[in-house]
Amino acid sequence: GRRGGGGGLFVELRADPAAGVGPNAPAFTIAASWVGSTGTPDNSERSVVNGLAPGENPPGMWPQFSDPDRGKPFMMLNMYLALRASVEFYSAGDCARAIGVVDMMGPSVEGWQAKYDDLDINDDYQLMLMLRQNLTNKCQTEQPIQPINMDGEYPSCFFI
Numbered sequence: 001g002r003r004g005g006g007g008g009l010f011v012e013l014r015a016d017p018a019a020g021v022g023p024n025a026p027a028f029t030i031a032a033s034w035v036g037s038t039g040t041p042d043n044s045e046r047s048v049v050n051g052l053a054p055g056e057n058p059p060g061m062w063p064q065f066s067d068p069d070r071g072k073p074f075m076m077l078n079m080y081l082a083l084r085a086s087v088e089f090y091s092a093g094d095c096a097r098a099i100g101v102v103d104m105m106g107p108s109v110e111g112w113q114a115k116y117d118d119l120d121i122n123d124d125y126q127l128m129l130m131l132r133q134n135l136t137n138k139c140q141t142e143q144p145i146q147p148i149n150m151d152g153e154y155p156s157c158f159f160i
Contacts, residue, residue, distance in 0.1 A: 023053045072121070075112050079105065079124045085130060095139030097146075101133040104146040 026047040033043035052058065082105040089098035109125045113116070 005099070019054075021054055022120050023056070024049055024051055072118060074120055074122060075109075079109065079121070079128065083092060083124075083128060084137070085133065086128075090135060090138075095135065095142040096144055099132060099142065100146040101142040102128050105145050116151070 027050045029047045030046040032035060033041065036042050082101050086098045086101040089095075089101060091144070105128065109121065109128070112121055113125070
C-alpha cells in the first residue's frame with residue numbers, strides 16, 4: 001500500500017498575455033495584520049514575484065521551488081493530472097490524446113527519478129504505464145498526440 005502523507009495546495013497562476021505582464025512582475029500580494037502578544041498591532045505585506053514572463057518555462061523545464069520539499073507533491077500532482085486527463089480524453093473518445101498525455105509525462109518522470117529516485121513517484125509512473133498499455137490495447141490504430149498546447153493556453157512545467 002501507499003504511505004500516508006500530508007497535503008498541500010498548489011495554485012497555477014496564468015496571466016492574460018494581452019495584459020503585457022513581463023518578467024519579475026508581482027504575481028500576487030499577501031497582506032496580513034494581527035495584534036501581537038504585547039497588544040501591539042502589526043502587519044506584513046509580501047509580493048510573490050515570478051522571474052519569468054507569462055508562458056515562459058524555467059531552463060530545462062525544471063521547476064524551481066523556494067522550498068525543495070514542495071517538489072515531490074508538485075510532481076505527484078502533475079502525475080495525477082496526467083492520469084485524469086488521459087482517462088478523460090479516452091472517455092471523450094480521443095484515444096490519440098489519451099495516450100499522448102502519458103507519453104508527454106514520461107520524460108518529466110524519468111528526469112525526476114534520475115535526480116531523486118522516489119518510490120512513490122515510481123509507483124505512480126508504473127500505474128501510468130499500465131494505463132498506457134490498456135489504452136494502447138483499446139486504441140490500436142491511433143497514433144499518440146501530445147496535447148501540449150490545449151485550448152491555446154501555455155503548458156506548465158512538466159505538464160499542462
